[in-house]
Amino acid sequence: MSIINFRRRGFMEMQTSKQLISSHLKEYPIKDYFVGLDIGAGSVGWAVTNKSYELLKFRFHKMWGSRLFDEGESAVGRRSFRSIRRRLERRRLRLKLLEELFADTMAQVDPTFFMRLRESKYHYEDKTTGHSSKHILFIDKDYTDQDYFKEYPTIYHLRAELMKSGTDDIRKLFLAVHHILKYRGNFLYEGATFDSNASTLDDVLKQALENITFNCFDCNSAISAIGQILMDAGKTKSDKAKAIERLVDTYIATDTEDTSGKTQKEQVKEDKKRLKAFANLVLGLSASLIDLFGSVEELDDDLKKLQITGDTYDDKRDELAKAWGDEIHIIDDCKSVYDAIILMSIKEPGLTISESKVKAFIKHKEDLFILKSLLKTDRSIYNAMFKADEKGLHNYVHYIKQGRTEETSCNREDFYKYTKKVVEGLPDSKDKEYILSEIELQTLLPLQRIKDNGVIPYQLHLEELKTILKTCGPKFPFLNEVADGYSVAEKLIKMLEFRIPYYVGPLNTYHNVDKGGFAWAVRKASGRVTPWNFDDKIDREKSAAAFIKNLTNKCTYLLGEDVLPKSSLLYSEFMLLNELNNIRIDGKPLETAVKEHLIEAVFKQDHKKMTKNRIEQFLKDNNYISNKHKPDITGLDGEIKNDLTSYRDMLRILGPNFDRSLAEDIIIDITIFGESKKMLRETLRNKFASHLDDETIKKLSKLRYRDWGRLSKKLLNGIEGCDKVGDGTPETIIELMHNFSYNLMELLGDKFSFMECIQEINDKLTEGQVVDPHDIIDELALSPAVKRAVWQALRIVDEVIHIKKALPSRIFVEVTRSNKTEKKKKDSRQKRLSNLYAAIKKEEALLSGLKEAEFTGLKSGLANYDDAALRSKKLYLYYTQMGRCAYTGETIILSELNTNYDIDHIYPRSLTKDDSFDNLVLCKRTANAQKSDTYPIAEEVQKAQKPFWTFLKQQGLISERKYERLTRNTPLTADDLSGFIARQLVETNQSVKAVTTLLRRLYPEIDVVFVKAENVTDFRHDNNFIKVRSLNQHHHAKDAYLNIVVGNVYHEKFTRNFRAFFKKNGANRTYNLAKMFNYDVKCTNAKDGKAWDVKTSMDIVKKMMDSNDVRVTKRLLEQSGALADATVYKATVAGKAKDGAYIGMKTKSSVFADVSKYGGMTKIKNAYSIIVQYIGKKGEIIKEIVPLPIYLTNRNTTDQNLIDYVASITPEAKNISIIYRKLCINQLVKVNGFYYYLGGKTNNNIYIDNAIELVVPTNIAAYIKVLEKFDLLRKDNKEIKASTVTTRIYNEGSTAIVSITDKEGLIVYDYLMDKLRTPLYMKMKGNKVDELSTIGRSKFTNMTLEEQSIYLLEVLNLLTNSKTTFYVKPLGITASRSTIGVKIHTLDEFKIINESVTGLYFNEITIV
Secondary structure, eight states, rough: OOEEEOOOOSSSSSSSOOOOGGGGOOOOOOOOEEEEEEEEEEEEEEEOOTTTSSEEEEEEEEEEEEEOOOOOOOSHHHHHHHHHHHHHHHHHHHHHHHHHHHHHHHHOOOTHHHHHHHHHTTGGGGGSSSSSSSSSSBSSSSSSSHHHHHHHHHHHHHHHHHHHHHHHHHHHHHHHHHHHHOOOOOOTTOOOOSSSSSOHHHHHHHHHHTSSSOBBBBBHHHHHHHHHHHHHSSSSSSHHHHHHHHHHHHHHSSOOOOOSSSOOOHHHHHHHHHHHHHHHHHTOOOEEHHHHHHSSSSOOOGGEEEOOOOOOOHHHHHHHHHHTTTTTHHHHHHHHHHHHHHHHHHSOTSSOHHHHHHHHHHHHHHHHHHHHHHHHSSHHHHHHHHHHHOOOOOOOOHHHHOEEEEOOOOOOHHHHHHHHHHHHHOOOOHHHHHHHHHHHHOOOOOOOGGGGGGGGGHHHHHHHHHHHHHHHHGGGGGGEEEETTTTTHHHHHHHHOOOOOOOTOOOOOOGGGGGGGSSOOBBSSOOOOOTTHHHHBBBBBHHHHHHHHHHHHHOOSSOOOEEETTTTTTHHHHHHHHTTTTTTEEEEOOOHHHHHHHHHIITTTTTOOOBBHHHHHHHTTTTSSOOOOOOOOEEOBBOOOOHHHHHHHHHHHOTTOOOOOHHHHHHHHHHHHHHHHHHHHHHHHHHHTTOOHHHHHHHHHTTTOEEEEEEEEHHHHHEEEEEETTTOOOEHHHHHHHHSSHHHHHHHHHHHHHHHHHHHHHHHHTTOOOOOHHHHHHOOOOOOOHHHHHHHHHHHHHHHHHHHSSEEEEEEEEEEOHHHHHHOOOOOOOHHEEEEEESSSHHHHHHHTTHHHHOOOOOOOHTOHHHHHTTHHHHHHHTTTBBTTTTTTTTTGGGGGHHHHEESSSSSSHHHOOGGGEEEEEEEEEHHHHTTTTOOOHHHHHHHHHHHHHHHHTTSSSSSHHHHHHOOOOOOOOOHHHHHHHHHHHOOOHEEEEHHHHHHHOOOOSSSOOOHHHHHHHHHHHHHHOOOOTTOOOOHHHHHHHHHHHHHHHHSSSOOOOHHHHHHHHOOOOOOOGGGGGGGGGOOGGGGGGEOOOTTTHHHHHHHHHHOOEEEEEEBBBOOOOOOOSOOHHHHHHSSSOOOBOOOTTTOSSGHHHHHHHHOSOOOEEEEEEHHHHHHTSOOEEEEEEEEEEEHHHHHOHHHHHHHHHHOOOOEEEEEEEEEEEEEEEEEEEEEEEEEEEEEETTEEEEEEEEEOOOOOOOHHHHHHHHHHHHHHHHOOTTOOGGOOOOEEEETTTEEEEEEHHHHHHHHHHHHHHHHHHHHHHTSSTTOOHHHIIIIHHHTTOOOOOOOOHHHHHHHHHHHSSOOOOOOOGGGGGOOOOOEBBBBSSSSSSSEEEOSSSSSSSEEOOOO
C-alpha cells in the first residue's frame, strides 16, 4: 500500500468531528489580497484575488472553488422523538423505583415474581426462571392467573376491590399500584384539588362564559342550568346544543342598557347564535367562531370553524392564536369545559375512576349480549360483525382491536356507522330501538382503554392510591417503614404527584450545555434524584435562572443582551409603533398627536381589531379628517396586528398608575413559568410578597404570555442616537418612534448614528476576548441550513489565511436567500389577472373611460394567453393597465406592442436600478422620449391620468407603492437618492447580517463588505458570463469571484460617506448605476490606484472567468439519527428475510436479537464504512468495503469489536484486519482511472457518481441554458411549446437571441457524443456512447422539439450525474446509477483521495 502524504495542517478533515478554526488566533499581518464568498444553502463558492482581480495561485492551482454539502435540517422531528423518549424513560424509572420499594417484602412471599414479570414477553425457552407453566403473575397451587382473571376481568376491578376491602396478597397490591403509577393522568391542573364527589364543571363553565360578551343574556344565572343540560345522559349532543340555545329566552338580564341601537329581538337573536356556537364548541361539535366572536377580515375558511376532538386542537392552536388574537384564551377555556365533560362521561359523579370503569365494563357486556342476540337471526350478518377480519371492515373485531391480518383496529365513529347501517336493516324490535338510541347517544359498548383517558387528571388516580394504601396499610407494615424522612406509602404518593418541572429540564448534568449537550439543571448534591429528594439534589431557583439564560435568544444587534418577552410592555409598544409608523393616510404618515391619541383611546382600552375602516372612522369621529373625505389608507396589511394586551392586563390587575418596572418583571416571570402555575405562584410570592397580595397573585397566575422577541431592552431604550444631518439631539429608538414616524429599519439605516453606537458597544464588549467561532454561531438566530453553510465558509476562509500566512484586506460576502417559505409557488399571472378582471364591475370600467367593446375585448383576449405568454413584461403590463398607455391614456395597439411601445422606469433606472413591476409602466415610445430621465412625472400628465391610475389601484391592478410613485409631485431628495444607493450596499437579510457580524468578530481588522446579488447578476448579463447550473459546479466559485469584482467597485465608488456627498452636491445627477463599469473608478485612498480601469480590468475578468481550474470538494457525510425504520415487523415477516436485513427491537438485548421469534425493524441505517482485508474460503486475499450500522458505531467500538462484527456477518473470513478505518458517503475515490464520489450501499454494491466536472464551449453552454429555462417553465405548464422559449446573450454591445431548434439540438447531441468518446470519459463506468450514437441518435432525430429538449438534458445527466435517476428509455437505451461491488480487490485500481475543505491540500491512499 503506497501512501503519498502531505503532512499539512487541517488535513484528513474527516477524522476530526469538531474541526478547529485557528487563523484568528495567529496574529497574522494584513496583506493586499481579497477573498470572495458566495454562501448558499447547499454550497459555498470562494475565490482569492489580488487588487487587480487576478486569481492567486497555490501549488500550480488557481485559488477558487466550490464546496458542496447537504442542506442542514431543522431539529423539530428529532426534538419530538427526544421528548417522547424522555417521557417513557422517566416512566420506566418510576416503575423501577416502585419495584425497589416492594423488593424486600416481595422476596419473602414470591422471590421470582419480578423476574417473571420482566420476562413475560419472552418465549419459554428464553426465560431464566426455568418456570415452564404458562402462568406469569400467580403460580400458587391453588391460585393461578386463570383464577385471577376470572376474579378481576380488568385492572380496574382489582383497584375498586382494593379500595373497598384491601387484600392480603402483596402481588395484588403491587399490580394495582403499578397500574396507577404507570398511567397516572395529566398534570393540567397541577396543585389543584379534585375528588370524585365534587363537580368541577360549574367552575370551568363560569370561567369560560365570563369572557364572552352577550347583549342581554344573563349567563351567570344560567350556569347551573347549562351544566345540567351538558350532563344530561339522555340527550344527544345536538339536542343539548339546541336546549342551551333556548336558555337565552329564559335568562334575560333586565338592567342592561343598550348602546348599539339594536332592537331587543335582534339582540336575542345574536345572543342565541353566540351561545349555540359556545355549546357546539364545548360539546365537540363543529362550531362557528365567527358566531362566537364576530367577524374578522381576511380569514382562511378553516380558521372560521373549529371542532375540538382528540388531539387536533393542540396542533391547530398556534394558527388560531395568530388569527383570533386574545380570543384564543376564551377558546382555551372552552377546551377546559370540553375536557371536563369528557371526564364526567368517563367518571360518574360519586364514583371513583375504577368504579366507573367497572360499570362501563358491565354495560359493555350487557350491550354485547343484546347486539349478539339481535344479529343471531341472520348468520351471515352475525359472522360479518363478530368473526370477519378484512381490511376496511369496521366491525366488532376491529373495534376491540383484535384484527389479525392487515388492519388491527378502527375508531368508534366508524364502528357506530357500520353497526347502525347493519341494525337499521333488521325488523323493528325493542332491542333494535335500544341499540340505535345508544349509538345516537354515543354510549354503545364503551371501551376501557380510549384516547379520552388522557383528560383524567392525576388527582383522581391519587385519590384512589391514597384509599388503597389506607385500606391495605394495616396488613402490610412495610408501607409504614421510614427512610430518607418518608415512609414507603408517602414515597408512593410522592411518585405519583411529582413531575420534573420543565424549567429544570434533563437531570443528567453530564450532558451539560457547557459540554455541548442539552441539560442546564443546577445540582445541590450529586447522586440519584428521586421524587422525595428532588429539592435536596436540585436547586430550583438557579436551574430556572439557567433556563432563562440558555433558552432565550440574544438580541439581534447587541451582543450578549437578553431579548425581551414578546408581551413585555416595552416590546409590545415597539411592535405597535413599528406598525403604526408604516401607515400612510393619503400618502402622509400619522401625525404624532393623532398617533398618541389612537394609542391612548384605542389600544390602551378594550377594542375590536383595527381595520382600515375602523381607522378611518376614528379619524372622522375625532375630526382629524372631514366626514365626506374618503382617505387613501396604505401601509397596513388588512388590520393592525400588534396590540398592548399586557398593558391592559396589568392595568386591570395592578390598578392605574402601576409600577412599570415591577410589571415588566412580572411579565418575564409569566413568560418563563406560565406553563407551571404552581411555580409561577411561588416565584411571584417569593419575589413580590411586599407588593402583591394573594388575590392579585392568583389573578396574575391566570395570564398566559408566550414567546420571546428578537430585541433587547437596551437596544430599544438604553442607547441614544441622532439624525446625522439634524441638530444632533440624542434620543432612544423608542422615543424617536413615538415622536416621529420612523420604523426600526430606517432608524438602523445610515441616516442615524445607531449602527455606529451598536458597533462601538459590541467592540468594547469583545475587546481582548478569545473568540470561539462555535459559540458565536450557536448564539446567532439562524436556521440550521444557514448555520451549516456559515461554518463551511469559515473553514474555507481559515484555510486560505493559513496558506497565505496573512489576513486579506477585504472579504466580500453574498448569501443566497433560500428560505423554504419563499419558495411557495407564486400565483400564476394568468390566474391573478383573470380573477382581478372578473371582479371589475362593468359600470365602473365604463366610468373610468373604457368603451364596452374594449372592456369585453380585453377580458376575452386575456383568456387566450397562458402563463408563458404573460411572462412577457410588455404583455403583462398591457393587461395591468387595461390596454392603455400609462402617460397618454390612449389605447395601445396590441399588434404594434414590440415596435411602438416601451417599458419605462418611473424612478429613473440610472438612479435606482429598480426593475420591479412597482417601478415599470408601458407607454408610447414618443411619450417615453418626452419623459426621459426626469422625475416627478409632468404635472399635466399626472392631472390627466390620475383618475385612471386611481381606478387601476382600486381594482388591484397596480400596487399602492406604484400609485404613490406615479402621483408623487416632489422631486427626489438627497435622502431619497442616498436611500437608493444604501439599498445597493446594505443588505437587510438576517443571515447576511449574521455572517458579517461573525467575520467582523473573528477578524476585526478586515473590511467585510456585503455584495448585493442583483448587482452581480446584472454584471453577468451585461458581459455575457452565462451561468449554467446543470453543467457543473463551477458557477459557485465564479459567483464568488464576481462578488469580489462588483463588490469592490461599488464599495469604492460609493464610500460610506455618500450621504454627505449628496448634501454637498445636491440631488443633481452625479452617478449612473446603469453605466458603472463604463468609466474608471478611483479608490478612496489615492495610493490604492483604481478599483476599475476601463482599459485593463475587463480583460483580466474575462480571462479569469474563462478558466476552469476550479477546486470542487464535497462535505463527507457520516449518517446519524434513527437506527432503522421505526416500524416493528412481525416475527413471521422478519424471520423469512435474509440475514442482517432486520435488527431486534432492542439492539442491546441478546434475547430480542432473534428476529424470527420477536420480530424487528428493517431499513437499517449505516453510519460509514470500513475497508477490511481477510483470507477467503479458497485461501485468496479479499479486500472488502463493510458498511457499519449506526447502532454499532454509537457505542464506543474498538477495532476488535469491528473485526468481531465483520466475522459475524462473513463467517468464512479468516485473519481479518482493518486497512481503512473510516470511509464516508461523498468520499472522492479513483476507480480504474476515473474519479467518483461514493454513495450509499445497495445489496452487495456501493453507488458511485461521476466526480469530473464537465466543461463545454460557450455556444453549447448557452443552448443548455435555454433548455434549463424550458425545463423550469414546463413544471408550471406542461403544454408549453419549446420554440417559444428563448434567452438573450449580450456581447460587445450587441444582443443575440438563442432559441430552441432541432438543428442546434442535434449539434449539442453530437458534441456530447464526442465528449463521451474522449479517452477520459471512455474510462467512465456505464458509458453508453455506442448505443447513444446509433439507436439513440436516430430516435432523437425523430422526436418533437419538446421531447428533444427534455431528453437532451437527460443525456447531459449521463455525463454529469447531477441527478441519480436516469430517464433515457425513449432513446432506446436503459441507464441506472453506477455501482461497484463491495469486494474491491477485483478492481484494477481503487484509490482514496482525501481533500481539505478547499481542495488545495490532498493526499492519495492506494488500496488496490
